[in-house]
Amino acid sequence: MNCLSPSILSADFANLGEQIRLLDQAGAEYVHIDVMDGMFVPSISFAFPIIRSIRKCTDRIFDVHLMIEEPIRYIDDFVDAGADIITVHAEACRHLDRTVEAIREKGVLAGVALNPATPLETVRYILPKVDMLLIMTVNPGFGGQKLIPYTLDKVCEARNLVKQSGCKTDIEVDGGINLENVEEAMDAGANIIVAGSAVFKGEIEKNVEAFLEKLQRQG
Numbered sequence: 001m002n003c004l005s006p007s008i009l010s011a012d013f014a015n016l017g018e019q020i021r022l023l024d025q026a027g028a029e030y031v032h033i034d035v036m037d038g039m040f041v042p043s044i045s046f047a048f049p050i051i052r053s054i055r056k057c058t059d060r061i062f063d064v065h066l067m068i069e070e071p072i073r074y075i076d077d078f079v080d081a082g083a084d085i086i087t088v089h090a091e092a093c094r095h096l097d098r099t100v101e102a103i104r105e106k107g108v109l110a111g112v113a114l115n116p117a118t119p120l121e122t123v124r125y126i127l128p129k130v131d132m133l134l135i136m137t138v139n140p141g142f143g144g145q146k147l148i149p150y151t152l153d154k155v156c157e158a159r160n161l162v163k164q165s166g167c168k169t170d171i172e173v174d175g176g177i178n179l180e181n182v183e184e185a186m187d188a189g190a191n192i193i194v195a196g197s198a199v200f201k202g203e204i205e206k207n208v209e210a211f212l213e214k215l216q217r218q219g
């Protein structure tokens, strides 16, 4: 199934609760929560208090993307704060298998993210344990960047790998996705679509509806 996961990195934090409610009312299935530590990526975003407070605004799936070094240290805290899916970067984990197991043991879904230049081969053996593979379509760290075209080739290869392996892993794309290129990303094989600026710039409800129309048409 195709789903939209709006990234709150581009939200207006003065009105965050209200904006989450608008996403919810417009039918966005997920809320994408970008956590950045200033080490794995240059930016620092937010963490537990924000997640805990927006958890009260919606029952939608909290898709928590950890752009932090050694995320295994904080899995329990993110689950307690309200995460439903926790995605860690393969590049940020010394022991990726142990980290994925730690997420699964907490009873939430496990995702693994790959930066644009990281080979898909990195996840070949762990794929059966992974609920969602996040192919970064920009270098992580900032919203509002342009999609790097070669990353869509990786999405295509990822879709083939998932098919060959017989796994049911979702494929998520994140970075520079907008209403003009979302169909190309889905054609390549993505089924969970992260969009930040393309959702939060302008009228949130209208933008979500326009994305959902495209997602459903291709679903």
Ligand SMILES: O=C(CO)[C@H](O)[C@H](O)COP(=O)(O)O
Pocket (backbone or CB within 6 Å): 007, 009, 010, 034, 067, 138, 139, 140, 141, 142, 143, 144, 145, 174, 175, 176, 177, 194, 195, 196, 197, 198
């Ligand atoms: O996590 C990210 C960068 O680290 C994402 O790329 C970002 O949240 C999505 O924003 P946009 O749709 O504006 O590219």
